[in-house]
Amino acid sequence: xxxxxxxxxxxxxxxxxxxxELKNDGKKLIGYLDIYPVLxxxxxxxxxxxxxxxxxxxxxxxxDSCLPTVVCPFLRSSMDLGLKGKYDFLEGALFAHTCExxxxxxxxxxxxxxxxYVHFLDTPHTTHAxxxxxxKELLKDLQKTLEDFTGKKLTAEKLKTAIKAHNQQRALxxxxxxxRKSDPPLISGAENLQVNLAMVxxxxxxxNELLTQVIGEVKQRKNNxxxxxxxxxxxxxxxDNTALFDMIENAGANVVxxxxxxxxxxxxxxxxxxxxxxxGLAYHYLVDFKSPRTFRETVLSADKRKxxxxxxxxxxxxxxEYIEAWNANGVILAGLRYCDTHGYEVxxxxxxxxxxxxxxxxxxxxxxxxxxxxxxxxxxxxIEVIG
Amino acid sequence: xxxxxxIDEDEVVRARVESHTGAEHRRLxxxxxxxxxxxxxxxxDEIAYIVATGYGRINIPFADRQITELTCHARGxxxxxxxxxxxxxxxxQDAKGLKIKDGKLVNFVMNDKCAAGxxxxxxxxxxxxxxxxxxxxxxxxxxxxxxxxxxxxxxFAQQEVVSRIxxxxxxxxxxxxxxxxxxxxxxxxxxxxxxxxxxxFTGGVAKNIGVVxxxxxEVGYExLVPEDPLISGALGAALMxxxxxxxxxxKGEAIxxxxxxxxxxxxxxxx
Numbered sequence: 001x002x003x004x005x006x007x008x009x010x011x012x013x014x015x016x017x018x019x020x021e022l023k024n025d026g027k028k029l030i031g032y033l034d035i036y037p038v039l040x041x042x043x044x045x046x047x048x049x050x051x052x053x054x055x056x057x058x059x060x061x062x063x064d065s066c067l068p069t070v071v072c073p074f075l076r077s078s079m080d081l082g083l084k085g086k087y088d089f090l091e092g093a094l095f096a097h098t099c100e101x102x103x104x105x106x107x108x109x110x111x112x113x114x115x116x117y118v119h120f121l122d123t124p125h126t127t128h129a130x131x132x133x134x135x136k137e138l139l140k141d142l143q144k145t146l147e148d149f150t151g152k153k154l155t156a157e158k159l160k161t162a163i164k165a166h167n168q169q170r171a172l173x174x175x176x177x178x179x180r181k182s183d184p185p186l187i188s189g190a191e192n193l194q195v196n197l198a199m200v201x202x203x204x205x206x207x208n209e210l211l212t213q214v215i216g217e218v219k220q221r222k223n224n225x226x227x228x229x230x231x232x233x234x235x236x237x238x239x240d241n242t243a244l245f246d247m248i249e250n251a252g253a254n255v256v257x258x259x260x261x262x263x264x265x266x267x268x269x270x271x272x273x274x275x276x277x278x279x280g281l282a283y284h285y286l287v288d289f290k291s292p293r294t295f296r297e298t299v300l301s302a303d304k305r306k307x308x309x310x311x312x313x314x315x316x317x318x319x320x321e322y323i324e325a326w327n328a329n330g331v332i333l334a335g336l337r338y339c340d341t342h343g344y345e346v347x348x349x350x351x352x353x354x355x356x357x358x359x360x361x362x363x364x365x366x367x368x369x370x371x372x373x374x375x376x377x378x379x380x381x382x383i384e385v386i387g
Numbered sequence: 388x389x390x391x392x393x394i395d396e397d398e399v400v401r402a403r404v405e406s407h408t409g410a411e412h413r414r415l416x417x418x419x420x421x422x423x424x425x426x427x428x429x430x431x432d433e434i435a436y437i438v439a440t441g442y443g444r445i446n447i448p449f450a451d452r453q454i455t456e457l458t459c460h461a462r463g464x465x466x467x468x469x470x471x472x473x474x475x476x477x478x479x480q481d482a483k484g485l486k487i488k489d490g491k492l493v494n495f496v497m498n499d500k501c502a503a504g505x506x507x508x509x510x511x512x513x514x515x516x517x518x519x520x521x522x523x524x525x526x527x528x529x530x531x532x533x534x535x536x537x538x539x540x541x542x543f544a545q546q547e548v549v550s551r552i553x554x555x556x557x558x559x560x561x562x563x564x565x566x567x568x569x570x571x572x573x574x575x576x577x578x579x580x581x582x583x584x585x586x587x588f589t590g591g592v593a594k595n596i597g598v599v600x601x602x603x604x605e606v607g608y609e610x611l612v613p614e615d616p617l618i619s620g621a622l623g624a625a626l627m628x629x630x631x632x633x634x635x636x637x638k639g640e641a642i643x644x645x646x647x648x649x650x651x652x653x654x655x656x657x658x
Binding site for chain 1: 442454455456457458492493494497499
């Protein structure tokens with residue numbers, strides 16, 4: 001019984017197939033980048049959110065005409081696919097201010113691809129009360145453009161129903177990740193990633209059905225993954241191809257947990273159902289996500305101490321919780337070339353991991369399979385150091 | 388370079404072979420192995436365990452196990468210099484820094500994909516200057532006033548060398564400048580591990596006395612250099628092999644060996 005897992009793999013390998021079917025059935029698909037666009041608002045208006053990703057196997061040939069080479073290769077690849085017409089089934093696109101380059105790309109996408117709907121969701125970079133209030137106002141703007149585009153009213157009821165469906169997906173995703181806590185994990189990091197990539201390619205209800213099926217299958221498994229001395233957590237910006245996890249897992253480790261914007265980061269907590277659903281959404285998307293793109297100020301301890309270690313503790317203690325819960329004994333910091341947002345976080349995160357005596361290694365990926373061979377030596381040596 | 392080291396149970400080196408690696412790793416691996424066996428007079432089947440290391444480690448058809456060169460270099464250096472805490476290995480295509488504690492590798496750094504500051508960089512420069520690689524070290528020692536050469540890119544450094552020649556700078560000063568470019572880049576990388584004495588320097592580039600001198604100056608004190616820096620990785624691999632065998636014997640377990648064959652194999656062959 002591996003139908004669910006096979007289906008997830010099939011969608012991962014051929015992401016747009018189902019999307020094109022949905023379009024032919026009259027559905028409107030809206031592309032979005034990263035985890036900040038508020039998907040519930042799309043779902044509530046019967047729009048299908050479809051995550052815009054790059055393709056490591058496709059050489060970048062068109063994007064150089066509109067994005068300079070200092071833009072991270074993930075965004076250049078995504079734009080490249082757009083320019084090649086590979087996202088031509090999308091009715092529109094919803095972007096958020098995740099990083100400076102993504103902001104610029106939102107406008108470049110609008111100019112070059114002329115979708116019928118584009119919205120740029122300005123997203124504050126702090127979690128202060130004023131920022132939350134402001135973000136809620138910005139969500140009202142988003143609501144207005146979506147209502148104009150669809151000609152439908154976005155009622156609180158519809159939004160609450162959508163929040164419930166997306167919360168179900170978050171809960172199911174956490175349940176799937178929990179199946180990696182055992183030794184050996186019941187599902188490999190690479191397989192789990194395929195499921196993640198399927199989820200961002202399907203309407204939420206359809207995704208939830210598939211996810212339920214996958215969890216059922218994985219729970220039935222016995223020793224599918226080999227027991228390995230190294231149980232690793234992979235931290236990083238975006239990993240939208242299984243090549244890295246395959247390489248790590250073939251080098252003699254299990255990827256038991258991740259903290260990336262393609263992984264657990266978007267699923268770690270539910271959206272609270274508040275009287276005005278926009279309050280819960282604003283809080284979730286701004287405060288709950290532990291991403292380096294948002295400045296999270298140190299929570300002061302009782303003695304008002306505000307030193308470096310208190311700051312590190314306040315910013316990264318969630319990682320320690322993951323490490324303990326998933327029993328990880330090493331961390332791979334998977335940076336993406338030119339991703340300053342994540343790159344600037346690395347020195348502090350390294351200090352934090354060293355302070356809790358957790359072996360860690362920083363790898364800079366350049367979004368190509370060709371360079372993974374050289375990185376394999378580092379990963380294997382890292383595993384030897386742990387083991 | 389492909390190297391083979393065979394040790395006996397007393398860790399005495401019974402054979403050592405070094406040979407240039409071509410495109411066909413596997414064919415060469417067999418050849419150097421046969422040469423090494425020839426030196427010892429021991430038949431292939433009597434070798435208790437074979438560990439392959441380095442970039443070609445997955446292309447040794449007869450190896451029982453693959454271990455990275457980082458772990459193997461650390462092991463080899465510890466056997467030569469038990470006091471080593473920090474080590475630098477500069478080979479033909481990359482540079483590595485090792486941190487060693489209680490005889491074991493605990494941390495490491497590697498250079499980026501680029502070959503600047505490696506043996507390959509020296510080869511390119513020697514070629515540009517019309518010199519033999521092996522002569523660079525002694526030539527640089529004659530330098531009176533080394534020039535400053537950028538240490539970021541092999542191709543840019545090569546262009547810089549050409550323009551220094553046209554400015555009339557002596558060959559000795561240019562070569563000394565090149566050695567310092569390598570040393571500052573490598574030691575800069577090593578600093579990420581916090582340099583602690585004793586510091587050892589190994590790998591093919593450690594055969595160059597000019598680079599050894601430059602590294603010493605960058606580090607600020609004496610450094611340890613093996614008599615034969617090319618083979619410390621292979622020696623480490625052999626020692627790791629011995630440990631694996633002893634561990635298995637102590638536990639009374641069978642030694643897990645690969646299905647070995649020492650036949651002409653081609654890298655291009657489909658298995």
